[in-house]
Amino acid sequence: MNQDTLRIGIGHDTHRLKPGGPLRIGGIDIEHSHSLEGHSDADVLLHAVTDAILGAAALGDIGELFPDTDPQNKMKDSGEMLKAAFAKVTSAGFQINNLDCIIFAQKPKMSPVKRKIANRIAEILEINPEQVGVKAKTGEGVGTVGLHEVIMAECIVLLSKTV
């Protein structure tokens, strides 16, 4: 297998919490006392996924594609950003093998919505929900995650070259 056949990518993101819900994570809105702060819709998980697939294809990062200095990106739907990144990756000849994600949030409980999030990511990326892993961790009550100051997300993805 030559080195261009399989490509791994990683993405990480952090957004601050602010009072007032709902909380948008992984393309869905979750009822919560807080939401995430950011220039776009601040979907921390979709940003990590976007960076992971761009990184695997060595096509830059989300900040290059959608600068936060561009007023057009204000309140932008991160699902649209991920779709645009996916289109770039696809036209470079890659397809997604699988991806695995972790959400780091003290609250709310993510277990009831993990399946819904995986389904939404699969829908955006035109893959099967079985190709999307979604896990959640708390911050054990310490640090910025544990004190409910931020939510972080990480994603790792494996791409393969189709052409």
Ligand SMILES: [Zn+2]
């Ligand atoms: Zn972000």
